[in-house]
Amino acid sequence: MLIDSKxxxxxLTSLKEPVINLRSQIQHHGILLVLQEPELKILQVSRNxxxxxxxxxxxxxxxxxxxxLDPYQIGRIQARLAEDSLDFINPTKIWVKKRREDYxxxxxxxxxxxxxxxxxxxxxxxxxxxIPFLSFYHLAKASINQLQESANLQDYCQIIVETVRKVTExxxxxxxxxxEDGHGCVLAEDKLESMESYLGLNFPExxxxxxARKMFLSNLIRLIxxxxxxxxxxxxxxxxxxxxxxxxxxxxxxxxxPCHVEYLHNMGVGASLTISLIKEGRLWGLIACHHxxxxxxxxxxxxxxxxxxxxxxxxxxxxxxxxxxxxxxKLTYIQTALVDYMSQEENFIRGLIKHQPNLLDLTSAQxxxxxxxxNYTLIGETPKQEELNFLVTWLQKNVDEEIFYTNSLAEMxxxxxxxxxxxxxxxxxxxxxRNYVLWFRPEVIQTxxxxxxxxxxxxxxxxSGDLRLCPRKSFELWKETVRLxxxxxxxxxxxxxxxxxxxxxxxxLRQAEELAQLAADLERSNAELKKFAxxxxxxxxxxxxxxxxxxxxxxxxxxxxxDEDASEFIGYVVGGVSLMQTLIDDVLAYSKVDMQGIEFASxxxxxxxxxxxxxxxxxxxxxxxxxxxxxxxxxxxxxxQLMQLFQNLIGNAIKFRTEKPPEIHIGVSRSxxxxxxxxxxxxxxxxxxxxxxxxxxxxxxxxxxxxxxTGMGLAICKKIALGHRGNIWVESQLGEGxxxxxTIPVKGRERERRNGRKTQNHLFGxx
Amino acid sequence: xxxxxxxxxxxxFLVEDNKADVRLIQEALKNSSLPHEVMTVRDGxxxxxxxxxxxxxxxxxxxxLILLDLNLPKKDGREVLAEIKTDSKLKRIPVxxxxxxxxxxxxxxxxxxxxxxxxxKSRNISQLFKIVQxxxxxxxxxxxxxxxx
Numbered sequence: 068m069l070i071d072s073k074x075x076x077x078x079l080t081s082l083k084e085p086v087i088n089l090r091s092q093i094q095h096h097g098i099l100l101v102l103q104e105p106e107l108k109i110l111q112v113s114r115n116x117x118x119x120x121x122x123x124x125x126x127x128x129x130x131x132x133x134x135x136l137d138p139y140q141i142g143r144i145q146a147r148l149a150e151d152s153l154d155f156i157n158p159t160k161i162w163v164k165k166r167r168e169d170y171x172x173x174x175x176x177x178x179x180x181x182x183x184x185x186x187x188x189x190x191x192x193x194x195x196x197x198i199p200f201l202s203f204y205h206l207a208k209a210s211i212n213q214l215q216e217s218a219n220l221q222d223y224c225q226i227i228v229e230t231v232r233k234v235t236e237x238x239x240x241x242x243x244x245x246x247e248d249g250h251g252c253v254l255a256e257d258k259l260e261s262m263e264s265y266l267g268l269n270f271p272e273x274x275x276x277x278x279a280r281k282m283f284l285s286n287l288i289r290l291i292x293x294x295x296x297x298x299x300x301x302x303x304x305x306x307x308x309x310x311x312x313x314x315x316x317x318x319x320x321x322x323x324x325p326c327h328v329e330y331l332h333n334m335g336v337g338a339s340l341t342i343s344l345i346k347e348g349r350l351w352g353l354i355a356c357h358h359x360x361x362x363x364x365x366x367x368x369x370x371x372x373x374x375x376x377x378x379x380x381x382x383x384x385x386x387x388x389x390x391x392x393x394x395x396x397k398l399t400y401i402q403t404a405l406v407d408y409m410s411q412e413e414n415f416i417r418g419l420i421k422h423q424p425n426l427l428d429l430t431s432a433q434x435x436x437x438x439x440x441x442n443y444t445l446i447g448e449t450p451k452q453e454e455l456n457f458l459v460t461w462l463q464k465n466v467d468e469e470i471f472y473t474n475s476l477a478e479m480x481x482x483x484x485x486x487x488x489x490x491x492x493x494x495x496x497x498x499x500x501r502n503y504v505l506w507f508r509p510e511v512i513q514t515x516x517x518x519x520x521x522x523x524x525x526x527x528x529x530x531s532g533d534l535r536l537c538p539r540k541s542f543e544l545w546k547e548t549v550r551l552x553x554x555x556x557x558x559x560x561x562x563x564x565x566x567x568x569x570x571x572x573x574x575x576l577r578q579a580e581e582l583a584q585l586a587a588d589l590e591r592s593n594a595e596l597k598k599f600a601x602x603x604x605x606x607x608x609x610x611x612x613x614x615x616x617x618x619x620x621x622x623x624x625x626x627x628x629x630d631e632d633a634s635e636f637i638g639y640v641v642g643g644v645s646l647m648q649t650l651i652d653d654v655l656a657y658s659k660v661d662m663q664g665i666e667f668a669s670x671x672x673x674x675x676x677x678x679x680x681x682x683x684x685x686x687x688x689x690x691x692x693x694x695x696x697x698x699x700x701x702x703x704x705x706x707x708q709l710m711q712l713f714q715n716l717i718g719n720a721i722k723f724r725t726e727k728p729p730e731i732h733i734g735v736s737r738s739x740x741x742x743x744x745x746x747x748x749x750x751x752x753x754x755x756x757x758x759x760x761x762x763x764x765x766x767x768x769x770x771x772x773x774x775x776x777t778g779m780g781l782a783i784c785k786k787i788a789l790g791h792r793g794n795i796w797v798e799s800q801l802g803e804g805x806x807x808x809x810t811i812p813v814k815g816r817e818r819e820r821r822n823g824r825k826t827q828n829h830l831f832g833x834x
Numbered sequence: 835x836x837x838x839x840x841x842x843x844x845x846x847f848l849v850e851d852n853k854a855d856v857r858l859i860q861e862a863l864k865n866s867s868l869p870h871e872v873m874t875v876r877d878g879x880x881x882x883x884x885x886x887x888x889x890x891x892x893x894x895x896x897x898x899l900i901l902l903d904l905n906l907p908k909k910d911g912r913e914v915l916a917e918i919k920t921d922s923k924l925k926r927i928p929v930x931x932x933x934x935x936x937x938x939x940x941x942x943x944x945x946x947x948x949x950x951x952x953x954x955k956s957r958n959i960s961q962l963f964k965i966v967q968x969x970x971x972x973x974x975x976x977x978x979x980x981x982x983x
Contacts, residue, residue, distance in 0.1 A: 605935060
C-alpha cells in the first residue's frame with residue numbers, strides 16, 4: 068500500500084539514516100574471519116567459511132590462522148601485521164590447504180576496524196595471473212592523452228566513463244556529481260546501446276543518503292557482484308571480546324543495506340561497482356558501474372579502477388579549479404577596479420555605477436541597487452523604489468548576517484513574485500544597519516530532468532504492519548519545471564560581494580571620520596570667529612567712546628571759544644563716530660544670531676509678531692502705518708529670533724515707504740513641509756536685479772542721507788531664516804511695493820544644534 | 835564727632851585702566867558739591883593691594899565707594915569683584931561696575947558675584963556726567979551703609 072500523501076509529514080531524517088555499519092552480514096562471494104592478535108586466534112567467522120574451507124564452523128572457531136596456513140605464509144603475515152600500515156600486505160595471495168590435499172587461492176585483505184580488531188577478508192582469486200597491467204597502462208595513457216586534448220569538463224567526464232567501462236566491461240558506467248543541495252546529476256555515461264540512458268538526469272539526495280555517503284568516503288571502491296545473493300551471517304553474532312556486533316564499516320565484503328539492494332533491483336542492476344571521487348575531503352561524486360547480471364571484478368582490477376579514477380579525477384579537479392580560478396581572477400580585477408573608482412569619486416556610490424566595469428559585473432547580475440541613507444541608486448533592471456523599500460525593511464527584520472543570498476526570493480518573501488522577472492535571485496550585503504547593496508537576477512524557468520519523481524523517491528510500505536521505506540520502482544525521465552528561481556549565485560560571486568562589503572565599510576568609516584574631523588574643525592573655527600567678532604566689536608567700542616566723549620567734552624567746555632566751522636566739524640566727528648558705533652552694534656547682533664544658538668521650541672508666531680510691533684510702536688505711530696496680519700500659527704522656532712525677523716522686515720517696510728502712509732500685511736500659508744510667511748508693503752519697492760544683493764552684509768541701495776542704516780538688517784534676517792533651515796527672498800518691482808517671504812520648516816530643524824551658550828562662556832575667561 | 839564725620843571727605847576708589855576714562859570720570863565728579871577724593875589704580879592686582887593695604891598701600895584709606903571696570907590688565911574686574919565680595923572686611927563696600935560692555939552674560943555674572951549695581955557707560959557725554967552725578971548722590975549721600983572700623 069502506498070501512502071505518498073503522508074510522506075511529507077513523516078520524519079524522513081530518521082528513515083534516511085539507517086545504521087548501516089552495525090549489520091554483521093557480508094556478501095556471499097568472500098569469507099570473513101575476525102582474528103585476535105597476536106596469536107591470530109579465530110573469534111568469529113562468516114557462515115560460508117565452513118564450505119569454502121571445508122572445516123566446520125565449530126572447528127574453525129577453535130583454531131587460529133596458523134592452523135589454516137603454512138608457516139611460511141604465517142611468518143610473512145605476522146611480520147607485515149607488525150608494521151604500522153597494512154598497505155604493504157594488501158592484497159596478499161594466500162592459499163589454504165583443503166582436506167583433500169588441494170589448495171584454494173584467495174585474495175586476502177587485512178584491516179583493523181574502529182575498535183582495533185583485526186579482520187581478514189578472503190575472496191577466491193579468479194585468475195592466478197595479475198591483471199595485465201600493461202594493457203591497463205596503455206588504456207589509461209591513451210585516455211590521458213585524449214584528456215589533454217579535450218577542452219571542457221564534460222568531455223573529460225565522458226572519457227573517464229568510457230575508459231572505466233572498457234577496463235571493467237560493465238553494461239553501464241556513469242559519472243555522477245553531487246550538487247550543493249545533495250542531489251546528484253549524471254554528467255557522463257557510457258552504456259550498452261540497448262539500455263535506457265540516464266545521462267543528464269538528476270537523482271534526489273535520498274537515493275544516496277548521508278550515512279551511505281560517509282561509507283563512500285572511507286571505502287573508496289565498493290563492489291556488489293551479485294545483488295540477488297543472500298547475505299551471509301557472521302558467527303557468533305556478537306564478538307566474544309567486545310560482546311557487540313562486529314563493526315564492518317571498512318570491510319569490502321560488507322553486505323549492502325537491504326534498501327540499497329532493493330533500489331538496485333528496481334533499477335535492474337545485477338552487479339554494481341562504485342568508485343568514490345573525493346575533493347578536499349568531500350564526496351564530489353561517484354563513478355557508478357552497473358551490470359544487468361551478476362559480475363565479479365577482481366581486487367586488482369578494482370584497485371586499478373580506483374587508481375584510474377583518482378588520477379583522472381585529479382585532472383577534472385584541476386580543470387574545474389582553473390575554470391573557477393579564471394572567473395575568480397576576473398572578479399578580483401573588477402573588485403579592485405571598483406575599490407579604485409570608489410576612492411577616486413567623492414561619493415563612493417558614483418564609483419560603483421559610473422564606470423566600466425560596474426557593480427553589476429561583480430556578480431554578473433542584471434540589476435543592482437544601493438540603498439544609502441534612505442536614498443536609492445539603481446542600475447540595470449531593478450524592482451521599483453517602492454518595492455525596494457519594502458524589501459529593505461524585510462531584510463532589516465530578517466537578516467543579521469554579513470551577506471544574504473537566494474536564487475528563489477519568492478520562496479521566503481512572497482511579494483517577490485510581483486517582480487520575479489527582475490529579481491527572483493537576490494544577493495544582499497548590509498552596510499551598517501540601514502544601508503544595503505542589492506543585486507538582482509531574473510527568473511529563469513528551468514526544466515530539471517529527474518530519474519523518477521524526486522518527491523516519490525521512497526515509498527512507504529506498510530504491508531507488514533510496520534513502516535518501511537522502499538525505493539521507488541520507476542527511474543524514467545521525470546521533468547520538473549522550476550519557477551520563481553534565478554540562476555544560482557556562485558561561491559566566487561558571493562565572496563566578491565563580501566570583499567566589496569569590506570571595502571565599502573572601510574570607505575564609509577573613513578568618510579565618517581573625515582566628516583567628523585571636518586565638523587570639529589568647522590565648529591572650532593566657527594567658535595573662534597564668533598569670539599573674534601564679539602571681542603573685536605566690543606574692543607572697538609572703547610576707543611570710539613573715547614573719541615565721542617572727548618569731542619563732546621570739547622564742545623561743552625569751549626562752546627563760546629569755537630567758531631561756526633569748528634562746531635560743524637565737531638558735528639561731523641560726532642556723526643561719524645555714532646555711525647561707527649551703530650555699525651559695530653549691528654555686527655555684534657549679526658554674529659549673535661548663531662552665537663547664542665537657536666533654541667527651538669513650539670512658539671506662537673503671533674506673539675513674536677506682537678512683540679516686534681511693540682518694539683516698533685513709536686515709528687508706527689509716527690508714520691501712521693497700517694499693519695494687518697493673518698492669524699499666525701504655532702511654529703518650531705526661536706522666539707527671539709523670529710521676533711527680530713519680523714521686526715527687521717516690518718521696520719524696513721516702514722523705512723522704505725513712499726509719501727503715502729505705509730500699509731503692511733503679514734501673511735502665512737502652509738505647504739507639506741514648511742510655513743511660508745510674507746511681509747508685504749506699499750513702499751518704494753526694489754529693482755529685481757538687486758533682490759539677492761540686499762541680503763548681503765553691509766550692502767545698501769541708498770545713501771545714508773536718503774535712508775539711514777548699516778545694511779545689516781536683511782543680512783541678519785537671512786541668517787535667522789537659514790539658521791532655521793528655511794529660506795528668505797523678496798518679490799518686488801521698483802515703485803510697486805515689496806513682499807518679503809521667509810519659510811520655516813514645520814518640524815523645526817531635524818537636529819537640535821548644540822547650545823551656543825557653552826561657547827560663549829569662554830568669553831568670560833578673557834583677560 | 836558728627837561734625838567731623840560730615841566734613842570727612844569721601845573716598846571714591848576708581849579701578850580703570852584707560853587714562854582717558856579716568857579723566858572723564860574725574861571731570862564728571864568735578865561738578866560735585868560733596869567733598870570727595872578720587873583714588874585710582876590701573877589694574878586688578880593693584881586694586882586688591884590697595885584694598886588690603888599691602889606694600890606701598892599700607893596706609894591706604896578704606897574707600898567709601900568702588901567704581902570698577904570689568905576689562906582690566908593682570909587681574910580681571912570680574913575676579914576683583916569676586917575677591918572683594920568674598921572678603922569679610924571688604925564685602926560691605928559698595929561696588930559699582932562701570933563698563934562699556936552690555937553683554938548679558940557680563941551682567942548676569944556680575945550680579946551673581948553680588949555687585950551692588952551694574953552701569954553701562956553712556957556714549958553721550960552729558961548723560962555720562964549725569965550718571966556719575968547720580969551715583970555719587972545715591973551711594974554717597976542717600977544710602978545708609980553700616981559703619982565700619
